[in-house]
Amino acid sequence: MKKKISIIGGGAAAIATAAFLDHQKFEVSIFEKNKALGRKFLVAGKGGFNLTHAEHINLLLERYTPSAFLKEHLLQFSNEDLRNWLETIGIPTYVGSSKRVYPQKGIKPIEVLQAIQAVLSQKDVNIIYNKTWTGWDKDKHLIFNENEVVASDYVVFALGGGSWKVTGSDGIWLSLFKKRGIKVASFEPSNCAYQIKWKADFIQKYAGTPLKNISISCLNKEQKGEVVITSFGLEGNAIYALSPELRTTLNKQQKAIIYIDFKPSLSLKDVLTKLNKSKVNNITKCLKSDLKLSNAQIALLKIHLTKEEFLNNETLAEKIKGLQLEVSDIAELDEAISTVGGICLSKIDSHFEFKGLKNSFCIGEMLDWDAPTGGYLLQACFSMGFSLSAHLNKKG
Numbered sequence: 001m002k003k004k005i006s007i008i009g010g011g012a013a014a015i016a017t018a019a020f021l022d023h024q025k026f027e028v029s030i031f032e033k034n035k036a037l038g039r040k041f042l043v044a045g046k047g048g049f050n051l052t053h054a055e056h057i058n059l060l061l062e063r064y065t066p067s068a069f070l071k072e073h074l075l076q077f078s079n080e081d082l083r084n085w086l087e088t089i090g091i092p093t094y095v096g097s098s099k100r101v102y103p104q105k106g107i108k109p110i111e112v113l114q115a116i117q118a119v120l121s122q123k124d125v126n127i128i129y130n131k132t133w134t135g136w137d138k139d140k141h142l143i144f145n146e147n148e149v150v151a152s153d154y155v156v157f158a159l160g161g162g163s164w165k166v167t168g169s170d171g172i173w174l175s176l177f178k179k180r181g182i183k184v185a186s187f188e189p190s191n192c193a194y195q196i197k198w199k200a201d202f203i204q205k206y207a208g209t210p211l212k213n214i215s216i217s218c219l220n221k222e223q224k225g226e227v228v229i230t231s232f233g234l235e236g237n238a239i240y241a242l243s244p245e246l247r248t249t250l251n252k253q254q255k256a257i258i259y260i261d262f263k264p265s266l267s268l269k270d271v272l273t274k275l276n277k278s279k280v281n282n283i284t285k286c287l288k289s290d291l292k293l294s295n296a297q298i299a300l301l302k303i304h305l306t307k308e309e310f311l312n313n314e315t316l317a318e319k320i321k322g323l324q325l326e327v328s329d330i331a332e333l334d335e336a337i338s339t340v341g342g343i344c345l346s347k348i349d350s351h352f353e354f355k356g357l358k359n360s361f362c363i364g365e366m367l368d369w370d371a372p373t374g375g376y377l378l379q380a381c382f383s384m385g386f387s388l389s390a391h392l393n394k395k396g
Contacts, residue, residue, distance in 0.1 A: 002027040005392070006142060006150055008133045009158035010037035011169070012378055013364030015116050016385025017156055022393040023123040026154075030120075031131040031144060038113045039167040040160060041378075044337075049102055049109045050375035051086065052079040052382075054095040060379070065244045065370040069345055070380055077386035079379055089115045098225075100374050133159070135176050154359045154392060158385075161339035161365035162187030169365070174342065182354065183344040185368050188247055189336030191240040191377075194256075195329035196233035202303055207231050209296040214238060215264040217322075218245040218256060223372075224264055229296060232331065240337070241372035247340070250330055259322040262297050272317040283311060291320070338377055342366045351391045352384065363388055 003026055007014045010032035018028050030037070053060060057078050064070045083093050083101060091112050092104045103112055120127065131144040142150045162171030171187050178184050206229050215224040216238045225238035239246075242258070249256035263271055271291065280286040287293040287301075301319055302310060309315045333339065343362050348354055352361045363384040371377050 003153035003396070004029070004151070005154045005156065006031060006152040007156040007158060008142070009160060009364070010034065010039075010127070011158060011160050011364060012038070012041050012381040013385050014156070014158035015120065016382045017158065017363065017389050018125045018385075019116060019119045019123070020386050020389035020393075021123070022389075023125070025393065025396055027126070028123070029126040029128060029150075029152075031133065031142075031150075032127065032129050033132040034168045035129050037117065037127065040164055040169050041113055042109050043164060043167055044109075044378070048100075049112070050100045050373065050378070051093060051103065051112070052082050052101045052379040053375040054079060054083075054099040054101050060376070063241075063371055063376050064380065066345070069369055070383065072350065073383045073387040074380070076390065077383040079375075081386075082379060082382050086112075086115075089119055091115050098374070133173065133176075136180070155361065156388065157360065157362045157366060158364045159366050161342060162333055163189065163336040163339045165334050171339070171342070173366075177343060180357075182357070183347050185341040185344055187333060187339045187341035189330055189333050190243040190247065190340050190370050191338045191373050192243070192331040192336035193230060193235035194233050194239055194246055194327045194331070196325055197328055198229075198231075198233075199303055202299060203229070203231055206296045206299060209294075210236070211238075211260070211262075211294070211296060213264070215261045216242060217259045217261070218242045219249070221245050222261075233327070233329075235331075237373055243372070244340075244370050246327060247330065250327065254328075256327040258325050258327055260300075260325065261322055262293055262320050263291060266321075268317055268321045271320050272313060275313040275317055283316070293320070337373055338365060338371075340368055340370045342368050344368055352388050361388055 005026045005028045007018055007030045010030055014030055015037060018030055021028055060079060061067055061071055061074055086093055093101050094104055095101055133144055134146050135143050137143055137149055159173045160169035163169060174184050209229045210226055212226045215222050221242055223238050223241040227234045227236035227238045246256050274290045278286040278290045280289055284298060287298050304323060305319060343366050345368055348362055352363050354360045364381050371380055
């Protein structure tokens, strides 16, 4: 007789788990609060559907905080493994210039989701919609919609984090685990906008302008990429990846310092040489022609330097390689791409099983870990789903 597995949630981690379970051994049911699976999965695909990242696995492991937590699972189901599996279900992928991995051109996010759902259908996964998990009864059975009791041999919680409430990822489940005595951490935003108090005349002119091919550093971490100047501050991959450092510093000091390198491909000596050897008399024209700085980059230098500093090549070169900006706040939780917080990692074992809650597991963004955008978040969810399924398949 097949054992029953109840998976609560219908996001990437949940559907990955169901896809890799041995359905000769298990009767699998997914309980989803919405009318369809993968709403956050689809929303994430609107801005460019990064399925994973193609960098070497050793580099990929370093993108996660804490990195040791996911190492075993990412090695068990790597970025290459995910691409190979997607190929087998009819979703070929390609590597972009930034090493982000996308579905082949012409394949929409909904088609990726439908391909995975086809796998679930082939394996007779029972998907039950409009079911909100509301706790446990006295016998530790699951309760849905306040009064519907479901008994299972195994339970997999994959309820998501606390951002993008419109997709159903509202994090209200946090209080249920807290009442049960399971240690949780409050949700905090990650991969989000960070506030910089721009001068009014600058932001009026440059709001919405990208800063491309730059790097940003905070504490001992540096990230290359690009950001967009907004009325709130900065957002984009170059600052998203610094979320752990920025969040920690803001929590401690109510402010954080970042440094923008406008020419990460050049050394300080190279920049200074270009300034000194320029045949252009006007320094602004020199920055445009010899160093290829944009109008927004030049404007940033001008508002943060005195006239004397701007006209001094040594000082100007130093600021081009490290313009200091103060971050004063972080975006609202619901505006973040992802969140940290949730179930504390100390409360699960190496197979994601709750300590003190036998045969109950927790994966995905419910757990307190962090990763930048660019495919890392989805990769981790698929790796966790695969790893947990492999563990359950062995248990039978």
